[in-house]
Amino acid sequence: MTATQESPAPTVPGERPSAETLIARAEALVPVLRERAERCEELRRIPDETIVDLTEAGLFDLVAPSSVGGYGYGMREFGTITRILAQGCASTAWVYSFLVVHNVSLVQDTPHLLGGRAFAPCALSAGFQATPSGTATKVDGGWRLTGRWPFASGIMNSDYSLLITTEDRADGSEPALLGLVVDVADVTIHDVWHMSGMKGTGSNTFSCDDLFVPADRQWTVFGQEPIRPLDHGEFRPLEGFSMIRMFDVLLAAVAVGSAEACLADYKQRILTRTVGFGLGPQREHPEAWVRYGDAVTRTRIARLVWDETHRVVTDLADRQEKATLEQAAVLRMASPRICALARDAIETMLDGAGSSVNELRSPFQRYKRDVDTLKSHSYLHWDGAAVTAGAALLGVTDTPDALLLV
Numbered sequence: 001m002t003a004t005q006e007s008p009a010p011t012v013p014g015e016r017p018s019a020e021t022l023i024a025r026a027e028a029l030v031p032v033l034r035e036r037a038e039r040c041e042e043l044r045r046i047p048d049e050t051i052v053d054l055t056e057a058g059l060f061d062l063v064a065p066s067s068v069g070g071y072g073y074g075m076r077e078f079g080t081i082t083r084i085l086a087q088g089c090a091s092t093a094w095v096y097s098f099l100v101v102h103n104v105s106l107v108q109d110t111p112h113l114l115g116g117r118a119f120a121p122c123a124l125s126a127g128f129q130a131t132p133s134g135t136a137t138k139v140d141g142g143w144r145l146t147g148r149w150p151f152a153s154g155i156m157n158s159d160y161s162l163l164i165t166t167e168d169r170a171d172g173s174e175p176a177l178l179g180l181v182v183d184v185a186d187v188t189i190h191d192v193w194h195m196s197g198m199k200g201t202g203s204n205t206f207s208c209d210d211l212f213v214p215a216d217r218q219w220t221v222f223g224q225e226p227i228r229p230l231d232h233g234e235f236r237p238l239e240g241f242s243m244i245r246m247f248d249v250l251l252a253a254v255a256v257g258s259a260e261a262c263l264a265d266y267k268q269r270i271l272t273r274t275v276g277f278g279l280g281p282q283r284e285h286p287e288a289w290v291r292y293g294d295a296v297t298r299t300r301i302a303r304l305v306w307d308e309t310h311r312v313v314t315d316l317a318d319r320q321e322k323a324t325l326e327q328a329a330v331l332r333m334a335s336p337r338i339c340a341l342a343r344d345a346i347e348t349m350l351d352g353a354g355s356s357v358n359e360l361r362s363p364f365q366r367y368k369r370d371v372d373t374l375k376s377h378s379y380l381h382w383d384g385a386a387v388t389a390g391a392a393l394l395g396v397t398d399t400p401d402a403l404l405l406v
Contacts, residue, residue: 090197245331
């Protein structure tokens with residue numbers, strides 16, 4: 001989708017901006033995010049002024065339905081805006097996409113937590129149902145919750161956090177998976193997010209000890225039946241759609257946007273850099289032409305695979321359909337491969353950009369560190385994706401991985 005050149009305008013209550021307008025607003029924020037990227041890393045969280053900018057641009061209200069004051073757009077616009085924001089700051093794009101996805105769960109299961117807004121910032125611990133943390137004991141009016149939950153991206157900018165735990169059963173039967181929403185103000189945040197890349201996501205651990213969680217704080221864990229019936233009386237584009245399939249697009253969008261930003265900077269560096277030891281302008285070196293062409297092609301390949309993933313997931317979401325096992329397997333492998341392609345493109349550029357790009361304050365160094373860190377995310381690890389997806393595509397397993405079935 002091509003953005004228009006209209007000037008971004010403040011959000012007017014009740015107005016539904018066009019998709020082109022919202023995309024243009026995201027593009028207008030890219031240079032602002034680039035200027036703040038270093039400070040974002042130093043803070044190890046998204047700066048407050050960035051949250052204000054995203055809010056005033058209407059980007060947080062993007063997919064919320066009109067019944068709560070949102071704009072009702074879907075994966076087509078959501079994926080595009082996430083990729084564009086990553087051209088300014090990978091950490092900001094990552095946290096933005098997570099907060100918007102989690103708001104879908106709030107709207108669906110706990111709309112009272114919105115407080116009359118279309119959006120409320122809500123993190124999520126990455127402890128999925130395969131490795132649930134903590135325990136919840138049923139009591140009158142809710143649960144008593146104890147545990148520790150890691151990798152809660154965006155928790156430093158959130159009012160709430162989603163978590164997955166196990167509910168102890170009084171009759172001694174097997175504990176059941178349980179999704180709960182807690183107030184960030186009621187938990188202890190552990191300052192453990194000291195990473196080489198994606199520093200600004202603030203993906204810290206949080207914990208609580210015997211915290212009372214009211215009964216109206218339950219949310220639908222991946223693959224479970226909705227806690228309350230979905231509202232089919234209005235267009236609610238992503239309600240009930242798989243959060244995991246959304247992640248297939250959004251996580252990789254951050255890597256692609258980073259590679260695209262690196263490519264733009266690399267072009268300017270070649271055109272303006274003078275190579276040391278009397279070798280003159282880099283723009284006159286044939287090997288620089290070749291390396292730039294290679295970088296363009298590598299970045300384009302990453303973008304093409306992402307575009308196709310984006311298209312498939314958008315079509316599924318628009319039709320409110322669940323991916324087939326084959327579709328899910330292909331999508332599951334695409335996101336780690338896209339990240340690897342983006343990383344390779346960035347490494348190609350850094351290899352020919354000179355030693356100064358290794359300065360920690362260099363945006364080139366940040367692109368590399370961010371995508372290297374992205375690649376280590378458990379969902380974006382190639383072996384983990386390819387083993388389970390390959391087995392499903394071959395039909396050699398009777399129990400496909402759970403992430404392919406949601």
